[in-house]
Amino acid sequence: MSRFLLALVFGVCAVGMGSIPAVGQQYGDLTATFVYGGDPFVASPLKITSDKEFCDRFEVLDETLVVNPQNQGIANVFVWLFLGRGEQAPEPHPSYAETAEDKILLDNLECRFDPHALVLRTTQTLILGNSDAIGHNCKIDTFANPPINYTIPAGGQLEHQLKMPERLPARVSCSIHPWMSGWVLVKDNPYMAVSDADGKLEIKNVPVGTWTFQVWQQRAGYVNQVTIDGQPVEWVRGRLEIEINPGTNDVGTVVLAPELFAD
Amino acid sequence: MRKATEFGVGLTLLLVAGGCGMSRYEFEPNRVYLRAQENITRVELSPVQRQDIQDILAFWFGTPDEPRFPALADVPMDEILDLELLQAAAGPVGSEEDGTNFGVYRRNCAVCHGITGDGIGPAGAFLNPYARDFRRGLFKYTSTLGPMTPPTDQDLRLLLERGMPGTSMPSYQLLADRDLDALVQYVKYLAIRGSVERALIVESVDHLRDADDRLVDVDFDRDSPERIAAALAELTPLISFLARPWLDAPSRVVEVPPRPEGWDSSEAVARGRELFAGQVANCATCHGDDGRGDVDTVDYDDWTKEYFDPQNPRRVHEYLALGALKPREMVTRNLQWGIFRGGSEPEDVYQRIFHGIPGTPMPAAPIKDADAPATDLRLTTDDLWDLVAYVLFLSSSGDLVANGSVASSNVSGQ
Incomplete structure (x- = not known):
């Protein structure tokens, strides 16, 4: 938030950042796979406290840590381009124009938020949906944007725009069903992603050069201690510096120890 | 070294205070929010970094005895806060x-x-509900659109005059006019100061590179005020961002539409009853069909959820040790009691339904334009008035509704 403001107010231009795409600008993709380093992790079911007759038919699991039993992949790890004080995001690759005004669905489905974690650009529109046969509401505790709390009728949809970039993923909850939770990361640039069910993520078309990305998981906070290729690596404040070259730039298989998720 | 200085300064202050009648009142650092942010990010601020936050705040906002606020280039702070009233x-x-x-x-x-x-004064821990913590700048009962839009001066003044029924907040109607205005100013001041502190915490946790990096490179004890002000200039957009909504609040007031004719007729009550139980307004899910609020929901307000995760309750102890109050479960309002904290005039109830209650699970009603197609599932303002009629009906004859006799005879709707 304040980064954005500082840049806006003072017109601070990032030193050494290509904020205007130069002719012949080259791009590369960032990829990473996050895996759980402990014994197979089984999520526990959450306690359904209201609308039991509808919600009890689904198995609603604790999603604070989601590990794939097949390959230990960790879903819902957020990675975004980190900008220091006064730095501006680079001009996005032209391919991002196509999705700049997309509508991104955050559904209430089977008494949980679907998806559990998503990324949203300030130019995109969030659709708050409700595919369930009961009423839900959707409360998003944003920091830079006005927080919202809308009721969403069964089968209904609402559109909402979050116009300011957020520093961290914002928590989504449903007041009627307090076990429900989700996360939305809002940025004013497209260089962010969230890991899929196999723990994989990809951020495409990053301008070549050295960039810092920030890695965050809801239970671990900034992911600061990891193991890559058997070597312990420290990412201070979840910050991972990487040189992006044309082609694929793989961070590798990043192993997160169970201690990171300890209470 | 900083610790030693702190101690030294504290000792001197104590001695001076004892000597010349100065009070020893100081602003408390927001340790709970700092810890929560440290836990979310797994970053720990150094003692110097923590002290910087307090020094910056003191430079900008003064002390409990001598409040002040910085002049900003882009937001006229003196239109938001009145220094003379603050001092009073x-x-x-x-x-x-x-x-x-x-x-x-x-x-x-x-x-x-x-x-x-x-909200943690000497009596704070004994109240139920707890006294409001102003430091988020978040207020429940406002006339302004959007949960992050602050209240108007008039909203705060009304609250002081009326008190809040059902809470420990008394009416201050008997205070002099000027004193009430001074309190409104001071609450705004504490709210702005508190939210700037939170922003500085976030700024530190998010953007400092390592334990030696600082928000601002000055010596608060030795450098001239001019040099400190110049060094802090790059952080003032934080204040602008947080203060401007207070300036804009009056323009964000949502006028309550006039009560429609027959707004409290039995037909309106019957329609309201239907809406209350229906899937769109969805009131009954928490308040129950008869508004008694005895539905089994477990939830907490946003002030509490900042340090308390209901899914992980044991974690709260580290916050209690820092002074946080023991989490209290929210109680869904029993509408049959007819006690409405934000006021019991129909217009007050309308505002609660329209805006929701910021900081609580009570959501804003989904509103559509009067000419929206029938397929639009949201509510019209007339629907809201029907809900108001039902809510007020509940409190005027709640017992009868509860046992069904009135519900089935007088309010059948036809």
Whole structure:
């Protein structure tokens, strides 16, 4: 938030950042796979406290840590381009124009938020949906944007725009069903992603050069201690510096120890 | 070294305070929010980094005895805060011969809301509900659109005059006009100061590179005010961002549409009853069909959820040790009691349904334009008035509704 403001107010231009795409600008993709380093992790079911007759038919699991039993992949790890004080995001690759005004669905489905974690650009529109046969509401505790709390009728949809970039993923909850939770990361640039069910993520078309990305998981906070290729690596404040070259730039298989998720 | 200095300064202050009648009141750092942010990010600030936050705040906002606020290039702070009234509200309690009072906040408010406005005054822990912590700048009962839009001066003033039925907040109707205005100013001041502190915490946790990096490279004890002000200039957009909504609040007031004709007729009550139980307004899910609020829901307000995760309750102890109040489960309002904290006029109830209650699970009603197609599932403002009619009907004849006799005879709707 304040980064954005500082840049806006003072017109601070990032030193050494290509904020205007130069002719012949080259791009590369960032990829990473996050895996759980402990014994197979089984999520526990959450306690359904209201609308039991509808919600009890689904198995609603604790999603604070989601590990794939097949390959230990960790879903819902957020990675975004980190900008220091006064730095501006680079001009996005032209391919991002196509999705700049997309509508991104955050559904209430089977008494949980679907998806559990998503990324949203300030130019995109969030659709708050409700595919369930009961009423839900959707409360998003944003920091830079006005927080919202809308009721969403069964089968209904609402559109909402979050116009300011957020520093961290914002928590989504449903007041009627307090076990429900989700996360939305809002940025004013497209260089962010969230890991899929196999723990994989990809951020495409990053301008070549050295960039810092920030890695965050809801239970671990900034992911600061990891193991890559058997070597312990420290990412201070979840910050991972990487040189992006044309082609694929793989961070590798990043192993997160169970201690990171300890209470 | 910084610790030693702190101790030294503290000791000197104590001695001076004892010697010349100065009060020892100080603003408390927001340790709970800092810890919560440290836990979310797994970053720990160094003692110097923590002290910087307090020094910056003191430079900009002064002390409980001498409040001030910085002049900003882009937001006219003196249109938001009135320094003279702030000074009347601040400082030790006293009055002059002509009846002009000083220390109005400390006399009337601090025992519950605390010197810092953190809701942890000496009596704070014993109240139910707890006294409001002003430091988020978030208020429940406002006339302005959007949960992050602050209340207007008039909203705060009304609250002071009316008090809040069903809570420990009394009516201050008997205070002098000027004192009430001074309190409104001081609450705004504490709210802005508190939210700037939170922003500085976030700024530190998010953007400092390592334990030696600092928000601002100055020596608060030795550098000239001019040099400090110049060094802090790059952080003032934080204040602008947080203060501007207070300036804009009056333009964000949502006028309540006039009561439609027959707004409280039995037909309106019957329609309201239907909406209340229906899937769109969805009131009954928490309040129950008869509004008694005895549905089994477990939830907490946003002030609490900042340090308390209901899914992980044991974690709360580290926050309690830092002064946080023991989490209290939210109680869904029993509408049959007819006690409405934000006021019981139909217009007040309308506002609660329209805006929701910021900081609580009570959501805003989904509203559509009068000419929206029938397929649009949201509510019209007339629907809201029907809900108001039903809610007020519940409290006027709640027992009858509860046992069904009125519901089935008088309010059948046809």
